[in-house]
Amino acid sequence: MAKKPETRPNVSKEELLKYYREMLLIRRFEEKAGQLYGMGLIGGFCHLYIGQEAVVVGLEAATKEGDKRVTSYRDHGHMLACGMDPKGVMAELTGRIGGYSKGKGGSMHMFSKEKHFYGGHGIVGAQVPLGAGLAFADKYLGNDNVTFTYFGDGAANQGQVYETYNMAELWQLPVIFVIENNGYAMGTSVKRSTKSTTYYGRGLAYGIPGEQVDGMDVLAVKAAGEKAIAHCRAGNGPYILEMMTYRYRGHSMSDPAKYRTREEVEKIKTEKDCIEHVRDLLTQGGLASDEELKAIDKEIKAIVNESAEFAKESPEPDLSELWTDITV
Amino acid sequence: MATEVLMPALSPTMEEGTLAKWLVEEGDTVKSGQILAEIETDKATMEFEAVDEGVVGKILVAEGTAGVKVNTPIAVLVEEGETVSDAPAPAAVAAVAVAAEAPVASPAVVAAPAPAPVAAKGWPHTDLPEGPTKTMTVREALREAMAEEMRADPTVFLMGEEVGEYQGAYKISQGLLDEFGPRRVVDTPITEIGFAGIGVGASWGGLKPIVEFMTFNFSMQAMDHIINSAAKTLYMSGGQMGSPMVFRGPNGAAARVGAQHSQDFAAWYAAIPGMRVCMPYSAADAKGLLKTAIRDPNPVVFLENEILYGRSFEVPTDPDFTVPFGKASILREGKDVTLVSFGIGCAHALAAAEELAKEGVEAEVVNLRTLRPIDYDTVLASVMKTNRCVTVEEGFPVGSIGDHLASTIMQKAFDYLDAPVITCTGKDVPMPYAANLEKFALITPAEVVTAVKSVCYR
Numbered sequence: 101m102a103k104k105p106e107t108r109p110n111v112s113k114e115e116l117l118k119y120y121r122e123m124l125l126i127r128r129f130e131e132k133a134g135q136l137y138g139m140g141l142i143g144g145f146c147h148l149y150i151g152q153e154a155v156v157v158g159l160e161a162a163t164k165e166g167d168k169r170v171t172s173y174r175d176h177g178h179m180l181a182c183g184m185d186p187k188g189v190m191a192e193l194t195g196r197i198g199g200y201s202k203g204k205g206g207s208m209h210m211f212s213k214e215k216h217f218y219g220g221h222g223i224v225g226a227q228v229p230l231g232a233g234l235a236f237a238d239k240y241l242g243n244d245n246v247t248f249t250y251f252g253d254g255a256a257n258q259g260q261v262y263e264t265y266n267m268a269e270l271w272q273l274p275v276i277f278v279i280e281n282n283g284y285a286m287g288t289s290v291k292r293s294t295k296s297t298t299y300y301g302r303g304l305a306y307g308i309p310g311e312q313v314d315g316m317d318v319l320a321v322k323a324a325g326e327k328a329i330a331h332c333r334a335g336n337g338p339y340i341l342e343m344m345t346y347r348y349r350g351h352s353m354s355d356p357a358k359y360r361t362r363e364e365v366e367k368i369k370t371e372k373d374c375i376e377h378v379r380d381l382l383t384q385g386g387l388a389s390d391e392e393l394k395a396i397d398k399e400i401k402a403i404v405n406e407s408a409e410f411a412k413e414s415p416e417p418d419l420s421e422l423w424t425d426i427t428v
Numbered sequence: 429m430a431t432e433v434l435m436p437a438l439s440p441t442m443e444e445g446t447l448a449k450w451l452v453e454e455g456d457t458v459k460s461g462q463i464l465a466e467i468e469t470d471k472a473t474m475e476f477e478a479v480d481e482g483v484v485g486k487i488l489v490a491e492g493t494a495g496v497k498v499n500t501p502i503a504v505l506v507e508e509g510e511t512v513s514d515a516p517a518p519a520a521v522a523a524v525a526v527a528a529e530a531p532v533a534s535p536a537v538v539a540a541p542a543p544a545p546v547a548a549k550g551w552p553h554t555d556l557p558e559g560p561t562k563t564m565t566v567r568e569a570l571r572e573a574m575a576e577e578m579r580a581d582p583t584v585f586l587m588g589e590e591v592g593e594y595q596g597a598y599k600i601s602q603g604l605l606d607e608f609g610p611r612r613v614v615d616t617p618i619t620e621i622g623f624a625g626i627g628v629g630a631s632w633g634g635l636k637p638i639v640e641f642m643t644f645n646f647s648m649q650a651m652d653h654i655i656n657s658a659a660k661t662l663y664m665s666g667g668q669m670g671s672p673m674v675f676r677g678p679n680g681a682a683a684r685v686g687a688q689h690s691q692d693f694a695a696w697y698a699a700i701p702g703m704r705v706c707m708p709y710s711a712a713d714a715k716g717l718l719k720t721a722i723r724d725p726n727p728v729v730f731l732e733n734e735i736l737y738g739r740s741f742e743v744p745t746d747p748d749f750t751v752p753f754g755k756a757s758i759l760r761e762g763k764d765v766t767l768v769s770f771g772i773g774c775a776h777a778l779a780a781a782e783e784l785a786k787e788g789v790e791a792e793v794v795n796l797r798t799l800r801p802i803d804y805d806t807v808l809a810s811v812m813k814t815n816r817c818v819t820v821e822e823g824f825p826v827g828s829i830g831d832h833l834a835s836t837i838m839q840k841a842f843d844y845l846d847a848p849v850i851t852c853t854g855k856d857v858p859m860p861y862a863a864n865l866e867k868f869a870l871i872t873p874a875e876v877v878t879a880v881k882s883v884c885y886r
């Protein structure tokens with residue numbers, strides 16, 4: 101399918117530039133993280149978000165202060181999208197004291213109470229009831245916040261997801277379940293995981309409405325997010341958004357990628373890339389010049405380089421940190 | 429022929445009950461399946477149905493009578509035209525009736541109950557503050573602790589299976605729904621991993637959940653959230669946010685419920701950093717520790733015991749009474765040997781100490797009360813005084829709390845020991861169902877006595 105020029109007259113230049121900037125930050129940050137991993141500065145598991153940027157950027161555009169988010173181990177993009185400092189995220193990846201968790205959490209376990217980001221969870225699917233619990237607290241406390249609970253197509257086959265659907269609808273919790281369907285649970289494709297491949301429909305058994313969204317189109321994502329939020333804030337209980345997306349990189353840094361072809365990846369990159377999509381909207385619609393976008397590229401590169409420098413220079417945690425933060 | 433109607437056992441741990449109400453009168457004809465009476469057990473008020481047909485010849489136990497032992501004759505059924513005096517000797521009838529009506533009811537086959545409560549007797553050396561006390565069961569103490577903390581802090585709520593409308597599977601939460609309403613006493617579906625996870629999330633969102641497991645056996649379904657989500661988050665977030673909540677429920681063997689429902693998780697949970705682990709013995713422990721647990725900013729695993737729920741103890745009436753974490757109590761002082769225990773193990777240790785006293789051995793009984801943190805100082809001070817130590821617990825032997833204490837004592841008080849530490853535990857087998865095997869699998873006071881004699885070289 102050839103790419104068609106599009107115009108979206110009701111979207112402002114400022115809004116498009118914001119998405120462009122935010123998605124580009126995630127992509128450049130992740131590329132840098134991959135580089136630092138290769139240099140041995142980042143250890144352990146490191147799951148990059150490259151390709152999926154439109155999901156978090158589009159949904160964050162629909163949120164208000166007080167809304168919460170919780171996700172899996174592929175979490176760097178979510179943190180940057182909700183406004184966490186790239187320096188603190190990168191320094192956590194390098195295991196330094198300047199990281200969000202003082203270097204004690206790592207790539208998969210980061211939190212920011214200030215930004216209402218509740219992790220960063222390494223156990224596939226565990227974040228789903230946790231997110232519903234955050235929503236339970238908001239409902240109990242009587243505010244109108246909603247919680248975005250992100251999980252992948254892999255986690256969508258965990259039993260606790262359905263235990264959570266059941267209670268979330270039973271108690272009308274203000275939680276939006278965002279299934280980031282990137283096609284692969286580690287190396288197992290959706291088709292090799294289930295006969296029931298329409299994950300958004302699985303909530304219907306519990307009475308939860310859901311819809312499938314083009315997760316590579318930031319504008320479609322934002323529109324779906326607004327609809328889901330309106331449903332939740334009005335006290336109608338949970339909502340499911342299945343974001344059809346794609347990860348360009350491996351599951352983690354040690355992924356041999358034997359389960360999909362290079363052609364498949366290249367095709368998505370060429371035809372569906374979320375950043376190129378917004379760039380096209382800006383340039384082909386005459387809203388922004390190449391020079392303007394280049395200036396943004398430069399600015400993002402500087403932010404990312406600064407975060408990498410910070411992450412290298414921030415000291416390792418003092419050995420005394422081993423014994424702190426175990427109990428209050 | 430006349431048939432005696434016997435007080436039934438209506439729960440695995442019921443030893444006696446209250447005959448709340450008769451629904452038949454003398455002279456009434458009853459059919460099989462007809463409801464004869466309402467009986468209040470340690471768990472609930474139950475309807476008691478007739479097995480045999482006949483005429484109510486005589487009611488032997490008046491309604492409103494409390495403390496009616498299981499298998500006590502409560503009424504006599506006769507045949508049409510018969511009178512009560514025609515009935516054969518009660519003993520013979522009772523034996524037949526037990527076999528026919530309620531095979532699990534006989535006290536002889538209920539797992540050896542721990543010895544009678546030693547409330548006032550063994551208790552004076554504990555940290556019970558000066559001041560008035562009242563007698564209450566462990567069950568009432570737990571309920572009162574929750575109710576008081578819920579009144580004091582609107583963010584405290586209780587969730588779990590059957591905590592609300594059913595009034596608690598073990599009646600711990602009885603009456604809480606009436607006082608606090610369904611917003612704060614939340615009945616969940618049977619979905620342990622799900623509601624444990626929701627509880628942890630709610631604790632991050634500003635609430636203080638009390639998550640009740642109907643029994644801790646079911647916590648294995650939810651263990652990922654207890655350990656990976658609740659216990660580790662403070663550390664993984666660099667101190668930004670923790671999980672102020674309590675996971676509570678009965679733990680360990682009840683009676684005759686078999687391998688999947690009879691397991692002590694003390695050593696499992698005590699192994700995990702980032703948590704508090706409590707295991708109360710008395711009602712005062714239960715109340716004081718649960719209040720501390722609800723107020724504590726950390727996740728607390730609170731291991732109760734079904735057999736202890738109905739036992740009575742003295743509890744301070746001071747509404748500010750709490751028991752601090754990491755502070756053992758001394759249930760009985762002695763100079764010859766230290767018995768270290770916790771939870772229901774304390775009952776076995778105290779019973780053993782009574783026996784040993786008759787033979788001139790004075791055992792000191794230390795009740796740990798919390799397993800994380802453990803009050804090593806009190807244990808070591810006692811061992812340095814007595815020079816001998818036996819640990820007593822119901823859990824499995826491998827990796828037991830006793831193992832940990834033995835190694836700690838060896839490292840910190842080696843020169844004070846006059847004998848190796850002996851760890852008395854449950855046997856290294858899944859819990860059997862058969863009454864005799866179950867009794868054999870559990871730790872008993874007799875085994876503790878034997879162990880003490882061994883370390884005393886007697």
